[in-house]
Amino acid sequence: MKNQINTIILDDEPFAVRLLKDYAEKVPILNIIYAGSDTYKVLELLKKYTNSLVFIDLQMPELSGMEIMQMSNNSQHNFIITSAYQEYALDAFKYKVIDFLVKPISFQRFYESVEKYLAWQKSFNPTSKKREFYIKAERKVYRVIPEEIIYIEGLKDYIRIHTKSDKIIAHENMKDIIEMLPKNEFLRIHRSYIIPSEKIKMLEGNSICLDGDIRLPIGETYRKVIKAKFN
Numbered sequence: 001m002k003n004q005i006n007t008i009i010l011d012d013e014p015f016a017v018r019l020l021k022d023y024a025e026k027v028p029i030l031n032i033i034y035a036g037s038d039t040y041k042v043l044e045l046l047k048k049y050t051n052s053l054v055f056i057d058l059q060m061p062e063l064s065g066m067e068i069m070q071m072s073n074n075s076q077h078n079f080i081i082t083s084a085y086q087e088y089a090l091d092a093f094k095y096k097v098i099d100f101l102v103k104p105i106s107f108q109r110f111y112e113s114v115e116k117y118l119a120w121q122k123s124f125n126p127t128s129k130k131r132e133f134y135i136k137a138e139r140k141v142y143r144v145i146p147e148e149i150i151y152i153e154g155l156k157d158y159i160r161i162h163t164k165s166d167k168i169i170a171h172e173n174m175k176d177i178i179e180m181l182p183k184n185e186f187l188r189i190h191r192s193y194i195i196p197s198e199k200i201k202m203l204e205g206n207s208i209c210l211d212g213d214i215r216l217p218i219g220e221t222y223r224k225v226i227k228a229k230f231n
Contacts, residue, residue, distance in 0.1 A: 003143065004031035005117075006049050010065070011057040011082060012037045016103070020055055020082065023110040027141050029134075030114065039063040043071065051076040053098075053117060058083045069095040078120075080113050107139070114141060133180045135161075137170040144168070146182050150199065151216065154192040189226055190219035203230050 007030040009020045014037070021035040033052070034045055039062050046052065046068075056079050058065035069079055078096045084103040098120055099113040118134050118141070132145045144161060153160040154174045161168040161177075178186060178194055188194050189208055193216050202209040203226070206218045218226050 004029055006031050006033050006052040008033060008042055008045060008052055008054045009035040010037065010039065010042050010054065012060050016057065016082065023107050026139060027111065027114055029141055029143050039068060042068065046072050046075060046077055054079045055082050058085065078117065080117070131182055135168065135170050135172065137168045142168050146185065149196055150212065151210065151214065152177060152194040187226065189222050190217055
């Protein structure tokens with residue numbers, strides 16, 4: 001997956017490292033570059049990589065998490081604290097801390113912290129023209145690039161996003177998903193189908209043919225609008 005987030009997991013407890021690594025592997029956008037307890041290796045990685053997301057424990061035997069954050073305070077890295085000691089939260093937020101996860105950490109709470117980071121990234125640069133959006137599907141977070149969408153299919157309480165490389169099934173409805181898409185670039189042609197306008201190859205009767213020899217029906221409710229657009 002392109003534009004993944006380089007992710008570091010640092011904890012002195014092997015069980016915590018395994019758990020957080022397992023959680024991170026369930027979120028496709030996270031690219032794990034290190035998961036372990038070597039504080040000095042993490043310092044080297046923070047020099048090598050830029051703009052990483054670091055899940056960091058505060059209580060470490062050699063360098064504490066607080067000291068590592070202090071040493072990296074002028075960098076572009078962002079931190080999510082993983083600690084059993086909530087009383088350190090106030091001091092930790094002096095640095096670039098996105099969230100504070102109190103142990104024991106559930107996958108839901110981990111997942112929420114990643115979403116919080118993604119939302120923060122998006123709002124940090126409001127003038128950027130990023131077109132991608134993120135969607136929950138099967139306990140994972142997918143980054144969806146509109147240009148890669150072939151079509152979107154409605155499945156009662158779910159949708160299936162057909163892209164060039166994947167089929168993402170998410171618990172969303174057609175009305176909400178079309179609001180996430182770039183305006184004037186996607187058409188709803190049926191109660192069960194949304195298509196990108198630029199991939200329309202031909203209108204034939206009550207069907208639309210897309211690139212790749214894909215034929216989809218036009219719903220009766222949408223026929224006048226679609227045919228008017230072609231005219």
